[in-house]
Amino acid sequence: MRLDINRNETLPVYMQIANRIKEQILSGILPAGFVLPPERKMADDHAVSRTTVIRAYEELKALGLVASHRGKGTVVTERKVPESHGNDQKVFPLSWYPLFDKKIANVSDTVSELMHAGNHNDVISLAAGIGDPNLYPISTLQQIQRESPLESDQLNLSPVEGLYSLRESISRLMTGRNLSVSAKEVMILAGSMQGIDFAARALLSPGDAVIVEEPTFLQAIQCFRAAGAKIIGIPIDREGIRLDVLEAQLARYKPKFIYTIPAYHNPTGVVMSIERRKGLLDLAYRYQVPILEDDPYGDISFAQERLPPLKALDPYGYVIYLSTFSKVLFPGLRIGWTIAPEPVMRKFALLKQIADLHVNTPGQFLVDQFLRKGYYEAHLRRTSLDYQKKRDVMAKALTQAKGLIHFEIPDGGFYLWCRIPYQISQKELLALCSDQGVIYTPGNVFYPQESDGEHWLRLNFTYESMDRLERGLSIFINAVKKLNKQSSQTDLETGSRPIV
Amino acid sequence: MRLDINRNETLPVYMQIANRIKEQILSGILPAGFVLPPERKMADDHAVSRTTVIRAYEELKALGLVASHRGKGTVVTERKVPESHGNDQKVFPLSWYPLFDKKIANVSDTVSELMHAGNHNDVISLAAGIGDPNLYPISTLQQIQRESPLESDQLNLSPVEGLYSLRESISRLMTGRNLSVSAKEVMILAGSMQGIDFAARALLSPGDAVIVEEPTFLQAIQCFRAAGAKIIGIPIDREGIRLDVLEAQLARYKPKFIYTIPAYHNPTGVVMSIERRKGLLDLAYRYQVPILEDDPYGDISFAQERLPPLKALDPYGYVIYLSTFSKVLFPGLRIGWTIAPEPVMRKFALLKQIADLHVNTPGQFLVDQFLRKGYYEAHLRRTSLDYQKKRDVMAKALTQAKGLIHFEIPDGGFYLWCRIPYQISQKELLALCSDQGVIYTPGNVFYPQESDGEHWLRLNFTYESMDRLERGLSIFINAVKKLNKQSSQTDLETGSRPIV
Structure with a gap:
C-alpha cells in the first residue's frame, strides 16, 4: 500500500495516512470487506510509530469508512444507507430562532420599515436618503445604451x-x-x-x-x-x-x-x-x-x-x-x-x-x-443647484416655526437636522404626520443608544419635487405647532410646565 | 431642570439622566461654565437615589462634558480642541495586520488567482465556472433594452x-x-x-x-x-x-x-x-x-x-x-x-x-x-445541447488516456471530476499545462483540508469554444502522459514502483 507520507508537510503524519487510505476507499480502489494491514505491519512498512497508525485507523473509524472486526482486523465497511422512515417518523418542526447567531439578533429592522413607508407614491417622504429621481440624466443614459448596446x-x-x-x-x-x-x-x-x-x-x-x-x-x-x-x-x-x-x-x-x-x-x-x-x-x-x-x-x-x-x-x-x-x-x-x-x-x-x-x-x-x-460635472452642478433651492425653501418654511423648530442651515448634503420642543412626543408627531401622508426620520435611529435623540429629527430636502416638498413641510410644521399647543395646555392644566 | 425619567424604560435611570443632560449640553441649553445642581438636590428633585445621580454625573465626566471643581460642584466644561502637533509629531505608520479579525485571516486567495489566470484571452481555461459567453442571448437582450430603455x-x-x-x-x-x-x-x-x-x-x-x-x-x-x-x-x-x-x-x-x-x-x-x-x-x-x-x-x-x-x-x-x-x-x-x-x-x-x-x-x-x-426555456435547451456535445467531446478525449485518467460521465452541470495517477505531482502537471497555455482546477481547493484531493482535478467543459476545448484537452492529456512516463521511469530506476 503506497501512502506518500511527506514529513515536511504541516499536516500530522497520522492524518496523511488516514487521508490517503480514505481516498483509496472512496475511489473504490479498496473495496468493502478489504482488510487493512495490521497496525504493526503498517507501522514497519512506512517507518512510523504504531501509535500513529492507530490514530489513523481511529480517524477512519470515526468517518465510518472502516470498522474493527475481532479476529479479522480493520475492515473497509459496506456503504449502508439508512432506511427512510417515511410517514410514520415523528418530525419536529424546526425552531429557527435559537439557531441564529446572537450578534445578528441585535440588528433591528428600521431601514426596511423606512424604505417601505417611502415606497408609496401618495406619501410625501421627508425620510428619504436619495436624490430627486426627476433629475436622473435619463436621456444621456439612454444615449449611452444606444451607443454601447449590451x-x-x-x-x-x-x-x-x-x-x-x-x-x-x-x-x-x-x-x-x-x-x-x-x-x-x-x-x-x-x-x-x-x-x-x-x-x-x-x-x-x-x-x-x-x-x-x-x-x-x-x-x-x-x-x-x-x-x-x-x-x-x-x-x-x-x-x-x-x-x-x-x-x-x-x-x-x-x-x-x-x-x-x-x-x-x-x-x-x-x-x-x-x-x-x-x-x-x-x-x-x-x-x-x-x-x-x-x-x-x-x-x-x-x-x-x-x-x-x-x-x-x-x-x-x-x-x-x-x-x-x-x-x-x-x-x-x-x-x-x-x-x-x-x-x-x-x-x-x-x-x-x-x-x-x-x-x-x-x-x-x-x-x-x-x-x-x-457628463458628471454638468449633472452635479445642475442637481446641486436644484438641491440648494430646495434647502432654501425648507429652511424658510421652518423659520416660520422659529422657537419651536431649531436647526442650522447646512452648506451641502441632503438633510436638515431639527430639534423639537421637549414637551412634544416624537411618537405622536410621527403618527400625526403619517396620518396626513408625510413621513420623516425620527432622531433616535441615528444614535447607538436609541433612547437618545428623542427630541431630534431628520428632514430630507432632495427627494421630493418642489411643490410636494412645500406641501409636506406645511403639514409637518402644522403638526409640530398643534402638538406643542396641546402639550403646553396640558402642562398649564397640571401645573408642571417645564422650566427649561 | 426637566429630565423626563421613565421608569418603565429598559435603560437604567442614571443613564436616562445622563442622556437628558448630555442633550442639553450639546444643544447649547446648558452652556460651558453652567453648574449642575448638587447631587443631593438633584436626587430630591427627581425622587431618585443619590447614588443614581452620582453615576449619571460620572458618566458625563467620562464623556468629558462636565468636570468636578472643588468648592464649585459639577460644571459643564469648555470644548477644548487639542492643538495639532504638526510636523514635529512622531508618527508611527499603522500596522494593519494585527488589527484584522482572526477569522478572516483563515481565508485564502484561491478564487481571485483562478479568476485572474482565466482572464487572458490566449489561455485556454478548463478552470472556468461559467458557461460559454458565445451563447449569451445578446440579440434578445438588446431587443429588450430597445423595447424598455432605462x-x-x-x-x-x-x-x-x-x-x-x-x-x-x-x-x-x-x-x-x-x-x-x-x-x-x-x-x-x-x-x-x-x-x-x-x-x-x-x-x-x-x-x-x-x-x-x-x-x-x-x-x-x-x-x-x-x-x-x-x-x-x-x-x-x-x-x-x-x-x-x-x-x-x-x-x-x-x-x-x-x-x-x-x-x-x-x-x-x-x-x-x-x-x-x-x-x-x-x-x-x-x-x-x-x-x-x-x-x-x-x-x-x-x-x-x-x-x-x-x-x-x-x-x-x-x-x-x-x-x-x-x-x-x-x-x-x-x-x-x-x-x-x-x-x-x-x-x-x-x-x-x-x-x-x-x-x-x-x-x-x-x-x-x-x-x-x-425566452428562458428555449435558451436553456440550446445551451444544454451545446454543453452536452462538449461534455461528450471531453469524455471521448479523456477516454484515450484510459487507465491514466479516471472519471465518471456526468448527466449535467459544468464539470468532469478526474483522478490522475498517484505518481504524478499535481504541481508539476499544473506547471506543465500552464506553460502551454492551459489551466484547470486542482482538486485540493475543493477540500476543507486542502492536503486532500491531491490526485484529483476538475475540468470545465462549458466555457471554451469547441475547437479551443479540443486543443486544451489534447495539451492536458499529453501532459498527463508525459509526467506519468517520467515518474514511472524514476520509479523503475529507484525500484519504488507503487503497488496500487
Whole structure:
C-alpha cells in the first residue's frame, strides 16, 4: 500500500495516512470487506510509530469508512444507507430562532420599515436618503445604451476589484476632491455601505469597541451591531467630532477604528473644519487607531470652498475612504468605491469573493461611460443647484416655526437636522404626520443608544419635487405647532410646565 | 431642570439622566461654565437615589462634558480642541495586520488567482465556472433594452427582497423545478453565493460546526472559514452524500447546518438519488439540523428525469434553497435567489440591508423581462445541447488516456471530476499545462483540508469554444502522459514502483 507520507508537510503524519487510505476507499480502489494491514505491519512498512497508525485507523473509524472486526482486523465497511422512515417518523418542526447567531439578533429592522413607508407614491417622504429621481440624466443614459448596446463583455464576470476602466475614471474624479490616487488604489463596491460592512467584518471581533459620531448614519450602527461591537458615540458640534471627548474615549476603550462622515454629515449636515480634521488625524496617529471615512455627500456642496478629505491629509495610511454614486447619480445601480491602504484592499478583495464576487458588470460599464464622456460635472452642478433651492425653501418654511423648530442651515448634503420642543412626543408627531401622508426620520435611529435623540429629527430636502416638498413641510410644521399647543395646555392644566 | 425619567424604560435611570443632560449640553441649553445642581438636590428633585445621580454625573465626566471643581460642584466644561502637533509629531505608520479579525485571516486567495489566470484571452481555461459567453442571448437582450430603455424606475432603489415582478417570474420558473412557491417566498440575492454568506452570517458563530460534502464548492469553504466555523467534510459516492458517515458526524459534532449541492454536484457532477435525498431529510429531521441546498446547476441537465429539489421534499421548513442565473444566463449580472423559511427570510433581509441594500435594479429588470417574454426555456435547451456535445467531446478525449485518467460521465452541470495517477505531482502537471497555455482546477481547493484531493482535478467543459476545448484537452492529456512516463521511469530506476 503506497501512502506518500511527506514529513515536511504541516499536516500530522497520522492524518496523511488516514487521508490517503480514505481516498483509496472512496475511489473504490479498496473495496468493502478489504482488510487493512495490521497496525504493526503498517507501522514497519512506512517507518512510523504504531501509535500513529492507530490514530489513523481511529480517524477512519470515526468517518465510518472502516470498522474493527475481532479476529479479522480493520475492515473497509459496506456503504449502508439508512432506511427512510417515511410517514410514520415523528418530525419536529424546526425552531429557527435559537439557531441564529446572537450578534445578528441585535440588528433591528428600521431601514426596511423606512424604505417601505417611502415606497408609496401618495406619501410625501421627508425620510428619504436619495436624490430627486426627476433629475436622473435619463436621456444621456439612454444615449449611452444606444451607443454601447449590451455585448458579452458586459455580461461576463468582472475582476473582483471592479472594471479597471471604471477604477481609472474614479481616480480622475478623485482629483476634483483633492485626492490624488491611481486606478489600482480604487476598488469598486456595491455601494459605500458595503465598505462599512467589509471594514466591520475585517476589523471587528465581538466585544471590540468602535467609535462613531453621535448621531450618525443608522446603517453603520446596524452594521457594527451585527459584528457584535461595542459602539461608542462621540458628540459633534459645529466643527465636527468633539476631539476632547474623543481623546478620553480613545484612551478608555482602545477602539478598533473611528467611523466618521466629515463632509455634510448624516444626519446633522455639519462639515468637519480643517483644524478638526488635522486634530482627528493627530489623535488617530497618537492612539494608532485607523479611520473609516465615509464620504457619500462631499460632492453635493453649496459652498465655495471644498475641504480635502481626511484621506488626502493622511500620508501614513491610517484612512480607509468610502464613497458612492448613489447620491449624485442613481442609487439603484448600487455602485460605490473604496480607497484604502494595500493590506485593507487585500482583505476587502477576499471578502468580496465570499460576499458577491464583484459588482454588476453592465452597471459598472454605464457609470464608466457616463464619467468618461464628461457628463458628471454638468449633472452635479445642475442637481446641486436644484438641491440648494430646495434647502432654501425648507429652511424658510421652518423659520416660520422659529422657537419651536431649531436647526442650522447646512452648506451641502441632503438633510436638515431639527430639534423639537421637549414637551412634544416624537411618537405622536410621527403618527400625526403619517396620518396626513408625510413621513420623516425620527432622531433616535441615528444614535447607538436609541433612547437618545428623542427630541431630534431628520428632514430630507432632495427627494421630493418642489411643490410636494412645500406641501409636506406645511403639514409637518402644522403638526409640530398643534402638538406643542396641546402639550403646553396640558402642562398649564397640571401645573408642571417645564422650566427649561 | 426637566429630565423626563421613565421608569418603565429598559435603560437604567442614571443613564436616562445622563442622556437628558448630555442633550442639553450639546444643544447649547446648558452652556460651558453652567453648574449642575448638587447631587443631593438633584436626587430630591427627581425622587431618585443619590447614588443614581452620582453615576449619571460620572458618566458625563467620562464623556468629558462636565468636570468636578472643588468648592464649585459639577460644571459643564469648555470644548477644548487639542492643538495639532504638526510636523514635529512622531508618527508611527499603522500596522494593519494585527488589527484584522482572526477569522478572516483563515481565508485564502484561491478564487481571485483562478479568476485572474482565466482572464487572458490566449489561455485556454478548463478552470472556468461559467458557461460559454458565445451563447449569451445578446440579440434578445438588446431587443429588450430597445423595447424598455432605462427609465427612472430602473435607477431607483428596489425593495430589499428584490423587485416583486422578478420574484413572481422566479416563482413560475420554480414550478418547472417541481417546487411550488409564491413570489413572497422568493428573495433576490447578488448570486447564490450571497445566500451561502448570509447563511454563514446568520447561523454560524466561531467554533460552530458545519457539514459539507467532500469535495465541495470552494467558495463555500472560504465562506464558512471566514465565519470561524469548523468544517466537517462528508464523503460522497455515486448517489451523493454518504448518509452513514453523515449520521456519525451529526451525532459527534452537532453542526449548525448541512451544506449540499444535490444536482450535478460541484466538482464531481454527482446527482443525489431520490432515496438519498429522502434519507438526508430524515437525518436532518432526526437531528434537528437545517439544510442549505445549493442548486446552481439543476437546470443544466442532459438526462430525461429531473429529480425534485430537497426543498420540494421538505414540508417541515428545514431547507434553505439557493439558485442563480449565473450558470444558464450570464454571470456578470450577479443575480441569484433564495427560497427559505420565513424566519430565515427575515434574517436575510436584515443582512441584505447592512451588506448592499438590494440587487442592482436594471439587472433585475432585464432578467425579469427575459423570463416574462418566455425566452428562458428555449435558451436553456440550446445551451444544454451545446454543453452536452462538449461534455461528450471531453469524455471521448479523456477516454484515450484510459487507465491514466479516471472519471465518471456526468448527466449535467459544468464539470468532469478526474483522478490522475498517484505518481504524478499535481504541481508539476499544473506547471506543465500552464506553460502551454492551459489551466484547470486542482482538486485540493475543493477540500476543507486542502492536503486532500491531491490526485484529483476538475475540468470545465462549458466555457471554451469547441475547437479551443479540443486543443486544451489534447495539451492536458499529453501532459498527463508525459509526467506519468517520467515518474514511472524514476520509479523503475529507484525500484519504488507503487503497488496500487
